[in-house]
Each structure stands twice: as C-alpha cells, then as structure tokens.
Amino acid sequence: MSKELKKKLKGLKTRDGRVNPDKEWVIKSKIDLMNSISNSSLGVNEKVGLKKMNSFIDLFVPKEFLLYARPLAISALAFVIVVGGWVAGVSASQDSLPGDVLWGVKLAGEKTRLVIASVGGSKEKEAGLHLEFASNRAEEIKEVVAKEESSKKVDSINTAVDSLKKSMESASKSLEDAATEGMDGVLAIAANTDKKVDEILGDLKESQKVAKDGGVEDANGINKVENQMKEVSNVVEDMSVKTIGVLVSKTEDKNIEEGVKTEVKEMIKTQVGKHLDKVAEDFNETKQVVQDATNLVASSTFYGVDNNGVQNIVSSSTLSVNTLEIVKDTEQKVVQAGVQIEKTLSEAKDLLNQENVVSAFEKMKEVVGTQKEISAVVVEAVKISGTGVSGTNTTSAIINPITTSATASTTTSTSGSVGTTTIQKL
C-alpha cells in the first residue's frame, strides 16, 4: 500500500492534469516575468569583490563545513599570529649583537633552524648551519669591537666567543657523523668549512687589530680580547685540520671510487697548501714580534706611550736587564723553531707535489704544532718582559712603545736579529 501510494504521489508531477500548470500559462507567465524583471534589473548594481566572494562561499561551500571551518580558521589565525610574532621577533633580532636584549632571540631562532634541519637528518645541513652561526658570531665580534667603548664590551665579546666555540664543536661533531654515512656529505662539509674558516679567521684577525687600534681602550681589555681571539682562532683552525683529516682517511678507503678519490686529493692539496702558507705567515709575524721586542729592550732609553696615553720615557736600561735575558732566550728558541718550521714546510711542499697527500698532511700537522708552540712561547715571553718594562702585565705595554718609538726621536741599538730569512709562502 505504502509503495503504491508513494508511486501515486510521484505521479502527481509526471502526468498532465490539474495539479500541473498549463503549458500555455507557463510560457505566457515567463514572458510577463521576464518583462517585469528586465525593467527592475536596470537599477540593480552588480556585486563586486568581497560580496561576490561571500555569495560564492554561501552557495558552494557547505554550511556544515563552514561551521567546522570557523574554529579551524580561528586556530589557524592564532597559529599565524603566534608564529608570525615569533618570525617578526626573530627577524627584528637579526641585527642584534651580543649584549643586546634581542640577541637571545636571534640565538633561539638559530636553534629553531637547527631543530628543523635535524628533523631531515642531514648532517651536511646541520654542519652548514653550525658553520653559518659560527660565522655570524665572528661578524658580531667584529661589530662589537668597533662599537663605542662600554663596560660590557669585553664581556659581550667573551659571550660571542663562547658561542662561536660551541658552534665549531657542533660542526665538528656533525662532520664526524657525516664521515660514517657517505662521501657526498663529507665533501660538501669540507668545501663549506674551507670557505667559512677563511671568513671567520679573517673577521677574528680584523677584530684583534681593531681592538688594538683603539676599539678597546683598557689595556687589560685589549689583552683579554687578544687572548680570546687567539684561542678561538685555534679552535677554528682545529676544525679545518680535522676536516682535512677526514678527507685524508677517505683516500685510504677501498670502497670509494678512484674518480672521487682524485677529487678528494685535489681538495686536500688545496687545503693543506693553505695551512702551510698560513704557518709561514704566522711564523713571520711571531718572528717580527720577537725582533721588535729585541730592538726595544736593547735600547737604554726609549720613548713610548705610557698608561695615561702620553708619549714619555717608560723604561730605562737598568730596568730592562731581565727583559733582555728573556727576549734573548726567546730569540734563540724562535731561531731554532724557524729552522725546524722551514724544513718541515719544505718537506710538506715536496710531498704535496708528489701527490702524497697523506704524508703531506702529517707534515702539515707537525709544522702547525711547532708554530703554535713557538707562538705560545713568544706570547708568554712578551707577557713577562712586559712586566719588567712597564710594570703592567700586558702585551700592549710592550707593543705600543715599539710602534711609537719608531716615530719618536730616540736612540735605539739592536743587539741582533731573529734570523735573517723570511719564510716564503708556497
């Protein structure tokens, strides 16, 4: 019965009859309607922009979806505001320096990038970020040193140096991890390290120079900054040496194709060559410091800038006896080290020319070690001799008189010279 009834109800619209409109009426009615609405539509304005969009959403987006979409949209908006605020904060902190309020935000932003990179598990990316952050710290140090003097300057530099060291250590760790995975990551990290190490060392050297040239006024502060720069430069160089070490180990790996090995060897040659050049350059600088110190202490009387910044007599021959002995002893050590360095450098160069990168690398490490040792000896000697000369335990106390005494009208006599030859770069 029910089925039949439904069928009959359905039939109401399908069959002609009084329940349906007359066809003639439908046509006539439509014509009338069209005439009416055509006249009335003249004054109707077409909807534009947002109104069109609203109508579209009303018609084509289901109401249920909109009901659910609203809380979702609110959540998304809240997310955008929070993340947008965070991004804006991080962006605003990009120019901040150690000691600034926003510097912490900048570091937090960098950590976020690291977390995101670590999700992908790419050691190459991680190492790249660590190196980038280390480079950022080096640039910041340069900017802080050049800023106006403040009581917090040395502390700020110290903070940045600590951060830089950590970044280099992390980069080193990423390199170790990459070395266990494959060759592509190692090669990429090595190339990046080579580039970044040059940038960082350049910035640190410049910072050291600016600090001495007035960037840091307090003599004690200059000494601290110099030591920090040397210390952190050693950490950066260690990373570079370590990278070459990883590359060298890969040349002995039987699983690596010969073509790749050739590429690796070329990379090692370039980087070892750079290190050898740097050793030569550093040794010449070390030698010059001792030469200047020798000239200084040999003079019976000399002029220089005292602690008050006034050019004056700052020492006499009687006070410089101990200093002279220390300098003479150091001078001898430098001469001996110079012979050793020159010999090792020459051997390393020969080995490089013979494509024996493994032995060349060993020689490089040896000569880098020798240079570091003699450099430390000289720094120590300068410190001690500085105490005897100016009464202050600073390197600048002896360096400043050396530089200014050349222009002052003083009588100086040299007791000798620290070697006669200058070690040539490759």
Place this chain on the structure above:
Amino acid sequence: MRAQITEKILLYKVITKADSLAYGKLYDLYVAKIYRFIFLKVRTKEDAEDITNEVFLKTWQHITKNKEDTEENIRSFSGLIYKIARNSIVDHYRKRSRENENKLGLLENLSEKRDILKQVEINQDIARTFQLLRKLKQEYQEVVLLRYTEELSIKEISDIIGKKPTAIRVTLHRALKKLKQLAEKTF
C-alpha cells in the same frame, strides 16, 4: 549532483549580476514545482497561477535587492522560493478571509471549469490521491508533497520548512501513516 551545481551557478549569476536570463532558466526548473505546491493549498487554478507569478517576482526582488541590512545568506534557490511560496499562501488566505470568499473544492473545480472531464477520467487515481493529500493538515501536506512528489531530500525539506531533519522525518512518517488510513477508506 550536476543539476544541483547548474542550479547554484544560475543562482550565483542572479545574485552577483542580476542575470535575468539565468533567472529565466531557474523559472523553467521550478515553475511546475511551485505551482503544485501552491495549488495543493489554494485549490483553484487561477489562485495557484496568480500566486506562482507573485512568488517568482518576489523571489527575484529578494535576491537582487541590496541586502546589506539583512543577515540572511542565500544558500539554495529551492529553500528560498519555497519559503516565499509558503508566505505568499498565508498572505493569500489572510486576504481571502477578509473578503469572506467561499473556497471551492478540487473536485468541484475539476468538474466545473474547462472541459477536462475526459482528463479527469484518465487521471482519476491522481485526482483522488491529490484529494487525499488535501485532507491532511498543512504540515503533513507540505512534507509529503516535497518528499514524494518533488523528491526533495530530507535536508532540503528541513531548510524549506525550517525544522530539523529529525523532526521532518517524524512528521513525514506520521503524514504517510495518516495518508494510508485515508487511502484505505477511499480506494
């Protein structure tokens, strides 16, 4: 589904551009449905025709007038036009009650006006079914017509009537039960 999308596109054109051609197509799609819906309640052919004309004109005006002052969003043409039709029927009866006119029954009209006796014979079953439908109360008439004649979904009917789908289902169930009882007595 395609018919629904076509209908929405036509409505979108009417809303955004006051497109009379698009409205003409909507008229073609809905004129018979609205006529039947009205005719069920007003009983005379002439009244049904007049009200149908009025409904289409009012719907056009409603869609195309500036609605900045109203919160209502048009989501479907059927929902809108059936609502307007219902209101127009109410207005019609108010007017009629004032004029105190006698309403004529369907069968009287079928037998009186025009020469359709033959047609009535042919469609006797339909006429009877229609008569039965008219014996139901207004609420039942609407849901039965919309559901089984116009074949609208429960969701569409709930939009038109303004009640929840569950309430429509219950009403429909009761209406059909009542209609069966009437049919058993008649047929």
